[in-house]
Amino acid sequence: MGLSTHVLDTMHGCPAAGMAVALYATQGEQATLIKRFTLNADGRNPDGPLLDNASLKAGTYRLVFDVKGYFDARGVDLPEPRFLDRVALDFGVARVDQHYHVPLLVSPWAYSTYRGS
Template identity: 40%
Template sequence: MRHIFKLTLATTLACAAMTAGAAERNPLSVHVLDLQSGKPTAGIGVTLEQQAGGQWRELASGVTDAQGRIPALYPEGKAMAAGDYRIVFKTGEHYKRKGQPSFFPRIPVEFTVDAPAQHYHIPLLLSPFGYSTYRGN
C-alpha cells in the first residue's frame, strides 16, 4: 500500500508541476529558420515593441539560441495586454557577421494581440534577399 501511495503522490506532484509550468508559460516566442540551409539561425538579435499613443515602446529584447529560438520574449512576470506589437529581427547584423550581403537589414513584423490569454509564436523563414512569416503555434 505504501508503494501505491508513493506512486500516486509522485504522479500528483508531477502533474501539478506541469500544470504550473503551463500556467506560467511566456505568451510570446519566436523562431528563425534559414531557408538556404534549412537550419535554425542562431545569433539573431530581436526586439519586442508595443504601440502606445502612436509611438513604439521597447518591451524586451533577446538573441536567438542554437535552435534559432527565443522561447520567452515577453517580459517575465507581466501579463500580455491586447494591442499592437512589433517584433524587429536584426538580420543585417547576422549576415554582416557571415560576410554575406543581404537586402533587409531589419525585418519588422507587426501583429495584433486580441486574445492575450493565448500563446503567440512568430516564426521567420529567412534568406538574404527574402523572408516569410506567419502565426505559428
C-alpha cells in the same frame, strides 16, 4: 504560453543562431522597447517565452530582426545596400488566453511569417 518567436535561416537551412531581435509594444506610431535578446542555437529566445501569460496584454506589438547583422556575421558576401536590413513585423494580440507564436523564415532576399502554434 504567452508570446514566442523562432527564426529559421532558409539560405543555410538552419536556425538563425546569434540573430539580434527586439520586441516593442506599439500604439499608433509610438513604439516602446520591451526587451532585446539574441537567438540561441535553436533560433529561439534563450529565456523562453518573450512574454508569459501574465505579461501578455491585448494590443499591438513589433518584432524587429537584425537580418543584415546576422548574414554579415555568417560571412555572406552581399552587395550594399542590402536588400533586407532589418525585418519589422507588426502584429496584434486579441486573445491573451491564447499562445501567439511569431516565426520568421528569412534569407538575404526574402522573408515570410505566420501565426504559429
